[in-house]
Amino acid sequence: MRLSEFIVQHVNRIVDEWEQFAKAIAPDIDLMSRAILRDHAKSILLAASRDMTTAQTASEQAAKAMGEGPEKTPSLDEAAASHGELRHTVGFDLVQMTSEFRHLRACVIRLWVNGLESPDLAYFQDMIRFNEAIDEALAESTAAYAEQVNRSRDIFLAILGHDLRAPLQAVSMSTEMLLRKTKLDADALTYVSLITSGARHMAVMVSDLLAFVRSRLGTSLPIEPAPMDLASAAQAAIDEACAGQPDCTATLNVRGDTQGEWDRGRLDQLLQNLIGNALQHGANKRPVTLSITGGEEQVILTMHNYGEPIPEAAISTIFDPLVRSSSEELGGPSTSLGLGLFIVKEVVIAHQGTIEVSSNEADGTTFTVVLPKRSRPTQSL
Incomplete structure (x- = not known):
């Protein structure tokens, strides 16, 4: 009997073994009903059986082995993803959940091989196809589980x-x-x-x-644009950053019309992080300069400081979250979470603007932000 047929005919027996294994590793068996323990096992098995009967070329098989094949079994992916989400919800850890798939694979192969009368080349192909299907289900379950972990952490x-x-x-x-x-x-x-x-x-x-x-x-930071003067907000941000720092050397240069419609709270975050970053990484006794140039449709904001340049290899990740410079890592306690420049980028994106950075030893480091004077509001989360 071909493996796909075996799975369909003996699916309830296989799921019974799945249930017993899940019961043995469940974090709190008293809270686990039979339905929870069995979860999406039957759906995963039947979807795997259907996948095995789908024609597959040698090139498609090679691609699938590397995780690059086209999605042929959406029902398998959906059942596996739901399984991963629910296992996270009921308290299984990632090792426990993935061990279910290891047990399922071994169980099916053992039961099927024990019933074979004589080996056949097609049977080995069946085992390959079954392993591919289980690997796909495992990948989907793991991805869904990890997404639930991330969301729980974020909440x-x-x-x-x-x-x-x-x-x-x-x-x-x-x-x-x-x-x-x-x-x-x-x-x-x-x-x-x-x-x-x-x-x-x-x-x-x-x-x-x-x-x-x-x-x-969500997709982006929520903003509520309203008329404001960017130069005024910049001066207030400099004053706040320099409060209690007698050696603060931040200066503001303004040209043109700096009136526009932006979210004042978000722009304050942007300015505070850019100024704070420049003061922290600027060379001692060298001024940091914030320049704002207002045009008809946009304003250009540049934040410049001298000091140790950003390594070229770090430029591509400078706006990533939880990234801190080597000087911060070696310098002991810091008031930075490694989120400042990430927040700056998100504020710029929410206002449909752009941001770039250049850095070298001779010219120093310059962050250049371009903001349109009119921004569309985004829905609050």
């Missing part, structure tokens, strides 16, 4: 970032009230200044974290 980070804003606001307001209502000596003023600065850094990090999570849970 947790979103909740964490949201809930951190309230205590941070309480710290900031309390220090402000101390300064207003209490006469403090020099030492106390220093401590309050440190608390204020630390709270400000933490607020920026929380904002970056929330923006990062939003970008992963």
